[in-house]
Amino acid sequence: MDGVNGGEDVGARLAPSRAAVSHWLGQRLSAALLLVLVPWLMFSLGSAGGMELDDLRQWIGRPSHALGLALFFLAAWYHAALGLEVVVQDYVRPESLSAVLVLGVRLAAVVGAVAAVGAVIWIVAGMQ
Amino acid sequence: MNDHSPPEGMSAQSPRRVLSPHLQVYRLPLNAWISLLHRITGLLWCLGLLGATGLLWVVAAGQGWPAAQAALGSPWGRVASILAIYALWFHWASGLRHLLFDFGFGFAAPVVRVGAWAVPWVALLGTGLLWSWMG
Amino acid sequence: MVQFRLPREARPVTGREHAAPERAARPRRFVVYRFDPDTGGPPRLDTFVLDLDDCGPMVLDALLKIKNEMDATLSFRRSCREGICGSCAMNINGRNTLACTRRIDAYPGEIRVLPLPHRPVIRDLITDLSQFYRQYAVVEPWLQERTPPPPDRERLQRPADRARLVGLEECILCACCSTSCPSYWWNEARFLGPAALLAAYRWIEDSRDEATAQRLDALDDAYRLYRCHTIMNCTEACPKGLDPARAIAGVKRLLALRKL
Ligand code: SF4
Ligand code: SF4
Ligand code: FES
Secondary structure, three states, X not given: XXXXXXXXXXXXXXXXXXXXXXXXXXXXXXXXXXXXXXXHHHHHHOOHHHOOHHHHHHHHHOHHXXXXXXXXXXXXXXXXXXXXXXXXXXXXXXXXXHHHHHHHHHHHHHHHHXXXXXXXXXHHHHHO | OOOOOOOOOOOOOOOOOXXXXXXXXXXXXXXXXXXXXXXXXHHHHHHHHHHHHHHHHXXXXXXXHHHHHHHHHOHHHHHHHHHHHHHHHHHHHHHHHHHHHHOOOOOOHHHHHHHHHHHHXXXXXXXXXXXXXXX | OOOOOOOHHHOOEEEEEEOOOOOOOOEEEEEEEEOOOOOOOOOEEEEEEEEHHHOOOEHHHHHHHHHHHHXXXXXXXXXXXXXXXXXXXXXXXXXXXXXXXOEHHHOOOOEEEEOOOOOEEEEOOEEOOHHHHHHHHHOOOOOOOOOOOOOOOOOOOOHHHHHOOOOOOOOOOOOOOHHHOHHHHXXXXXXXXXXXXXXXXXXXXXXXXXXXXXXXXHHOOOOOOOOOOOOOHHHHHOOOOOOHHHHHHHHHHHHHHHHO
């Protein structure tokens, strides 16, 4: 009979991936940023729905606001990608499919982040 | 899954096994529910982020803002906004708790329980505060 | 996708009812999971009504009474009957625990006894834990040293260093924690689970162990360690009052500090 170490492998004995801390750290660091940025945004733009377009652009166009907003969208898209990745890895089988989905998630997040920051730059440029 | 083949010397016929009940019978502690909701609110806000990025584009392009305003101001838009804000506060509070755990704080059993209870209430408080702030 | 539902052939059906003895003073219903690999049928939930005035105080006593007096085919593991061997781990009223240290009167009504969750059932309350033991072996739970031992004595440890192992070294490998963890249910093939990770941390924290760096390397993996999302079912379940969730957070913290 096989010993405790023998027999069919547990996947757990595949070589460790060694990139996992960075993922975890990135999730926490972006979370720490969002911890501050999210309430700031909610209290600043929570009533944006009732604002006139020009007032809204005025508000976003202020350098400090534009910077904060861009930072928020970068951190949020990054945080969302990392979080989605975890969910995908938890539930999606086979692993090849989950790997493809993870790539897709990353790509989508890059597109989203570029779009958001691009829009902020566009608004700021439009103010001049 | 496991290797269920019998050890050598035993009958070649592998014994029948079934999976024991799990999610169906486990009485999840409160903390597990909060954890599940953390995940669900996070997933919701992946959509929210998509929406927010879209709105930002509308503002940047300068077209379609009245339509977006009308959608946000409609009864359904209002309900969705309030739920989204609540979900965001929930994820925020629960995330804060997770950060504290990661630093090694709050593992004592009573603190875990009180913290888990606090999350939905903090989220409610945040939502109410925002509501009154906006007038 | 991960299977959240039980496969059809694994869904228990209502089984036999064994009535209470005549003139039972304090009858109490026990619903017990039964599975016989040799017959073709699905698992059953059999009901046994016992008289608590004629039964020992623990849930294990009730199971023994059923086996001795009502149905000798009931199968379960037990040995020490005092919470130290870890054999009698099972799911009682929805929570994993040891049958031998749980008082019957701690539960108000009917008591439902099922095997540890999301394991292959061998028979009745006996599940296959070989994967659990292999995962324990993966973390190499023994003292690893590079420097030769002193010629005239053991490797000594200061009392303060020994104190760091309190809450880590008392684990009896009952598997209550790992089989309570949803992440373990969905990823048992690659996630090591709380018990093995607690053991890993126990050796990382040991002042005499000289393989700390390699141990951390081996855990820096998206599946082995980072499937843990601090759900804390493990800590709630541990019948020895240990805190695997905190130990896992300790491993993550050490990895993060090393990276920064
Ligand atoms: S804390 Fe981690 S190991 Fe424990 S139950 Fe939760 S996910 Fe599983
Ligand atoms: S940590 Fe607790 S629950 Fe887990 S195996 Fe050890 S004694 Fe059992
Ligand atoms: S019989 Fe040993 S722990 Fe219960």
